[in-house]
Amino acid sequence: MIVLENTPSAVLLLAVGVLCGAGVYLLLDRPLTRVLLGIVLLSNGANLMLLVAGGRAGASPVVGNAPADVRMSDPLAQAMILTAIVITLALTSFVLALAYRSWQLHGHDEVADDEEDRRVARQAADNAPAYEDSDAAETGETLDEEAATVYDQVVERAERLRAQRERDERDQHGPQGGGAR
Amino acid sequence: MIDTAALWSVQTLVPLPVLLPLFAAGLTLALHRYANVQRVISVTALSVTTASSAGLMAAADNGPVVVDVGGWAAPVGIALVADRLSALMLTVSGVMLLCVLLYSLGQGIPEGEDPREGGRFGGTIPVAIFHPTYLVLAAGVANAFLTGDLFNLYVGFEILLAASAVLLTLGGTAERVRAGSVYIVVTLMSSLLFLTAIALIYAATGTVNMAQLAERLPDIDPTVRLALQALLLLAFAIKAAIFPLAAWLPDSYPTAPAPVTAVFAGLLTKVGVYSILRTQTLLFPDDDAVDRVLMALALATMLVGILGAVAQNDVKRLLSFTLVSHIGYMIFGVALASEAGTAAAIFYVVHHISVQTALFLVVGLVEWRGGSTSLDRLGGLARLAPVLAVLFFVPAMNLAGIPPFSGFLGKVGLITEGVRDGSGLAWALVVGSVVTSLLTLYAVVKAWNKAFWQEAPSGVARDLALPRSLVLPAGALVAFGLALTVVAGPLYGYAERAARTSMDGFTYVNAVYPGGSERGTGESVEVSEDEGQP
Numbered sequence: 001m002i003v004l005e006n007t008p009s010a011v012l013l014l015a016v017g018v019l020c021g022a023g024v025y026l027l028l029d030r031p032l033t034r035v036l037l038g039i040v041l042l043s044n045g046a047n048l049m050l051l052v053a054g055g056r057a058g059a060s061p062v063v064g065n066a067p068a069d070v071r072m073s074d075p076l077a078q079a080m081i082l083t084a085i086v087i088t089l090a091l092t093s094f095v096l097a098l099a100y101r102s103w104q105l106h107g108h109d110e111v112a113d114d115e116e117d118r119r120v121a122r123q124a125a126d127n128a129p130a131y132e133d134s135d136a137a138e139t140g141e142t143l144d145e146e147a148a149t150v151y152d153q154v155v156e157r158a159e160r161l162r163a164q165r166e167r168d169e170r171d172q173h174g175p176q177g178g179g180a181r
Numbered sequence: 182m183i184d185t186a187a188l189w190s191v192q193t194l195v196p197l198p199v200l201l202p203l204f205a206a207g208l209t210l211a212l213h214r215y216a217n218v219q220r221v222i223s224v225t226a227l228s229v230t231t232a233s234s235a236g237l238m239a240a241a242d243n244g245p246v247v248v249d250v251g252g253w254a255a256p257v258g259i260a261l262v263a264d265r266l267s268a269l270m271l272t273v274s275g276v277m278l279l280c281v282l283l284y285s286l287g288q289g290i291p292e293g294e295d296p297r298e299g300g301r302f303g304g305t306i307p308v309a310i311f312h313p314t315y316l317v318l319a320a321g322v323a324n325a326f327l328t329g330d331l332f333n334l335y336v337g338f339e340i341l342l343a344a345s346a347v348l349l350t351l352g353g354t355a356e357r358v359r360a361g362s363v364y365i366v367v368t369l370m371s372s373l374l375f376l377t378a379i380a381l382i383y384a385a386t387g388t389v390n391m392a393q394l395a396e397r398l399p400d401i402d403p404t405v406r407l408a409l410q411a412l413l414l415l416a417f418a419i420k421a422a423i424f425p426l427a428a429w430l431p432d433s434y435p436t437a438p439a440p441v442t443a444v445f446a447g448l449l450t451k452v453g454v455y456s457i458l459r460t461q462t463l464l465f466p467d468d469d470a471v472d473r474v475l476m477a478l479a480l481a482t483m484l485v486g487i488l489g490a491v492a493q494n495d496v497k498r499l500l501s502f503t504l505v506s507h508i509g510y511m512i513f514g515v516a517l518a519s520e521a522g523t524a525a526a527i528f529y530v531v532h533h534i535s536v537q538t539a540l541f542l543v544v545g546l547v548e549w550r551g552g553s554t555s556l557d558r559l560g561g562l563a564r565l566a567p568v569l570a571v572l573f574f575v576p577a578m579n580l581a582g583i584p585p586f587s588g589f590l591g592k593v594g595l596i597t598e599g600v601r602d603g604s605g606l607a608w609a610l611v612v613g614s615v616v617t618s619l620l621t622l623y624a625v626v627k628a629w630n631k632a633f634w635q636e637a638p639s640g641v642a643r644d645l646a647l648p649r650s651l652v653l654p655a656g657a658l659v660a661f662g663l664a665l666t667v668v669a670g671p672l673y674g675y676a677e678r679a680a681r682t683s684m685d686g687f688t689y690v691n692a693v694y695p696g697g698s699e700r701g702t703g704e705s706v707e708v709s710e711d712e713g714q715p
Contacts, residue, residue, distance in 0.1 A: 008384075027366070027370070032362055032366075035366055039366070039369050039370075039373070042370075042373050043373055043376070045377075046373050046376040046377045046380060047376075049377060049380040049381070050376070050379070050380040050383065052380075052384070053380045053381065053383040053384035054383070076383075076389075077383065080332050080379070080383075080389075083332070083336065084335075084376055087336070087339045087343075090343060091339070091342070091343060091346075091365070091369060094343065094346055094347070094365065095362075095365060095366070095369075098350065098358055098361055098362055098365065099362075101350075101353050101358050102358050102359075102362065105355045105358060106355070111359060111362045111363060111366075112359050117432070119494075120492050120493075123492075
């Protein structure tokens with residue numbers, strides 16, 4: 001019987017570590033394209049890990065093809081990697097499309113905060129008495145006040161956009177369109 | 182040699198829930214110009230799928246039905262396993278998918294309408310893309326429920342993730358692109374964690390077949406096993422939206438069109454819960470430490486989720502938070518790690534799928550009728566649309582767990598088992614369950630008061646009849662939730678039997694390896710290779 005030699009190669013393991021580390025770093029960033037690059041690196045790390053899990057490379061995995069004393073490579077790990085690569089390809093292209101759409105809409109692809117979250121934060125700031133926290137010592141502003149400021153800015157911007165859109169609409173439709181509404 | 186008897190065995194039914202929607206998806210995509218043909222194909226495919234799932238549910242009661250895909254037996258090929266748990270989940274999700282499809286047909290959105298310009302449905306659904314994607318989603322969910330192979334489970338997840346990402350960003354408006362970005366990045370992350378877990382499991386055991394894993398995992402180093410379990414749970418917990426990993430859900434779900442949100446809320450998190458249930462019972466039984474961690478997480482999920490719901494002012498977001506919160510109940514049942522606890526969790530999953538979906542569909546109707554989902558802009562609907570009021574009230578009370586509804590029965594089952602467990606954490610969870618139930622009642626009653634009872638603001642149209650094509654599917658789903666209460670006895674019995682077979686460990690394994698498992702024969706080529714040589 002052939003002895004299984006499954007000690008993984010240090011180079012591959014190191015590569016997995018570097019890929020995953022860089023991937024996580026990019027994933028924590030804000031623009032969608034960077035996040036996407038992070039996902040690509042991470043998925044490559046995971047795929048490489050699958051390859052390591054399949055053991056050392058050997059002869060081609062076709063029965064009768066390999067010499068009797070050489071162990072065959074594990075084809076299952078490679079089949080799984082192929083599947084994973086195809087899936088990641090599809091989803092990567094989808095994220096790219098999202099990033100492009102975001103760029104079309106906003107001129108950038110940063111993922112914005114949720115307005116509703118800020119509304120809740122604003123509500124909390126209105127209801128609760130401001131309390132001292134560690135941030136206050138540095139900026140002279142509590143976290144609640146900061147949340148309130150951010151919320152106000154968002155609302156202001158949203159209102160400006162809405163007004164802009166209504167103006168545009170009036171311009172497009174003329175007086176009749178405006179009257180119909 | 183093929184004879185007709187082999188063609189029409191029970192096993193024929195097993196691949197249908199995956200294959201039919203996939204074929205139908207291809208057909209509807211090819212026939213995207215013919216909207217009516219698309220509708221007929223989609224409805225037919227999902228009806229047949231649901232019927233065959235129901236057939237499977239009856240057949241699986243006599244023992245798991247296993248199909249070796251491509252004719253390769255289990256350790257080599259991929260097995261599709263329909264045991265009671267899978268078949269039950271399939272059937273309920275089939276009914277739900279069908280109702281939501283009919284609802285979305287009734288919605289009949291005109292194309293090219295901007296959601297902010299007074300579109301009643303909060304956006305357009307490009308129907309040509311909707312049908313194929315929806316069917317692919319159905320196939321992915323069915324694949325995840327049926328598969329007996331960990332890597333195939335990953336593929337199932339990816340199928341439904343890709344479909345759900347498309348559905349979530351239908352129309353590509355700014356709000357949906359933002360929500361979709363968050364959603365797809367988070368779910369991709371969890372898929373990568375899952376893939377990493379699969380790689381490590383394969384390295385540790387040399388297999389990804391779940392039945393074989395159930396046999397080999399007890400033999401490996403306990404520390405390694407714990408790491409593998411933690412990694413799998415982490416991946417599934419993101420999908421199931423369990424507390425520290427749930428923040429993405431209320432952020433992304435509410436922006437989608439009503440039927441899409443309904444399907445997501447009803448099904449996608451439940452696929453995660455199902456995976457946790459399966460791995461905890463089949464692959465990693467008897468692990469007290471992890472169960473205690475799960476209990477603590479269940480408690481946190483319930484409380485944090487429901488407190489989030491109480492703070493919301495938008496019905497869709499409110500319901501999304503109750504969704505997160507009630508995932509806690511299911512995890513509670515799983516973490517009890519007893520037959521009765523698992524049975525209660527299974528029953529609760531079934532109940533919650535129907536109720537949460539029904540609620541989101543009804544909220545779609547509320548949005549249609551009242552022009553908004555914000556509680557500040559709604560009002561007077563109890564007088565203006567009494568049918569709608571009833572449709573909202575019944576599942577809302579069901580969700581809160583008012584007797585005699587199925588939500589009450591599920592909670593009673595969980596609490597009884599928690600009391601029987603008797604540990605400090607279990608008692609904390611019992612109290613937490615009751616508090617969550619009361620807070621759910623508070624949250625839905627708040628929504629009810631503001632949307633239905635308060636004085637109607639000027640924004641709500643006075644005379645506007647609800648279209649029957651929307652009310653009927655929503656009503657059907659509400660009725661289905663009520664029917665679960667009526668048949669609760671047999672259903673709970675089925676859930677108990679499902680729990681028993683998934684807890685005992687050998688039914689599943691024996692079904693996948695007919696004629697004795699590898700542990701039973703005492704010798705295995707792969708294992709002796711690792712251990713026999715110096």
